[in-house]
Amino acid sequence: MSHERTFRIAPSILSADFARLGDEVKAVIDGGADFIHFDVMDNHYVPNLTFGPMICQAVKPYCKKADGTPVPLDVHLMVEPVDELATQFAKAGADYITFHPDASKHVDRTIQLIRSLGCKPGLVFNPATPLSWLEYTLKNIDIVMLMSVNPGFGGQSFIESTISKLGYARSLIDVQVAMGGNPVLLEVDGGVKTDNIRRIAEAGADTFVAGSAIFGKPDYAVVVAQMRDELALAGGREV
Numbered sequence: 466m467s468h469e470r471t472f473r474i475a476p477s478i479l480s481a482d483f484a485r486l487g488d489e490v491k492a493v494i495d496g497g498a499d500f501i502h503f504d505v506m507d508n509h510y511v512p513n514l515t516f517g518p519m520i521c522q523a524v525k526p527y528c529k530k531a532d533g534t535p536v537p538l539d540v541h542l543m544v545e546p547v548d549e550l551a552t553q554f555a556k557a558g559a560d561y562i563t564f565h566p567d568a569s570k571h572v573d574r575t576i577q578l579i580r581s582l583g584c585k586p587g588l589v590f591n592p593a594t595p596l597s598w599l600e601y602t603l604k605n606i607d608i609v610m611l612m613s614v615n616p617g618f619g620g621q622s623f624i625e626s627t628i629s630k631l632g633y634a635r636s637l638i639d640v641q642v643a644m645g646g647n648p649v650l651l652e653v654d655g656g657v658k659t660d661n662i663r664r665i666a667e668a669g670a671d672t673f674v675a676g677s678a679i680f681g682k683p684d685y686a687v688v689v690a691q692m693r694d695e696l697a698l699a700g701g702r703e704v
């Protein structure tokens with residue numbers, strides 16, 4: 466049977482104007498964003514420092530469409546350790562919470578903790594981190610995110626080895642779905658642009674984080690529309 470995948474565009478507010486964060490979130494949602502991607506960096510797991518749960522709580526009321534439909538807040542924790550901050554971000558309004566398995570001493574416990582707090586848990590893989598962590602976790606998570614840059618900074622170039630890694634992750638998810646399991650989202654983060662998003666989709670991704678490509682342009686709606694035009698051309702998949 467053939468199913469069309471739903472593609473989601475998740476602008477990373479890492480590249481937004483922090484002095485006008487609420488307005489930036491509203492503008493990018495008005496421009497067609499499906500998720501708001503919130504990059505949390507601790508200057509320990511990654512060599513940069515961004516924002517904490519108080520900023521997340523302040524941004525949350527802006528995460529809705531003009532008609533009031535909520536837009537999920539996709540919190541990416543680049544922090545070590547994970548559990549305490551995951552708890553704080555759940556209380557601050559996160560919908561998805563993703564973390565790096567190499568940053569948690571007890572990955573299954575962290576996944577269970579995030580779900581117990583009412584959020585959707587996910588794992589994030591750096592470019593050189595193997596997907597073997599998924600063997601015993603895929604059935605318990607809602608999102609797999611592949612970093613296509615080394616984490617810590619926006620505006621980097623897409624790392625090509627992500628293409629084959631996406632194909633492998635997609636095959637693991639498709640097998641799980643074929644066996645009646647959870648249709649886990651496959652997100653890609655780093656260097657996603659209008660000129661490569663179609664190829665990334667064809668490799669298997671369904672959810673696309675883009676920071677500088679969107680916030681670096683004057684009209685967010687134009688970029689999001691261009692990305693959707695490219696995604697509409699992505700080859701369909703038989704699952």
Ligand SMILES: O=C(CO)[C@H](O)[C@H](O)COP(=O)(O)O
Pocket residue numbers: 477479480504541614615616617618619620621654655656657674675676677678
């Ligand atoms: O997590 C990140 C970096 O660690 C960012 O989300 C990612 O790099 C997106 O930024 P850009 O689209 O500018 O590459």
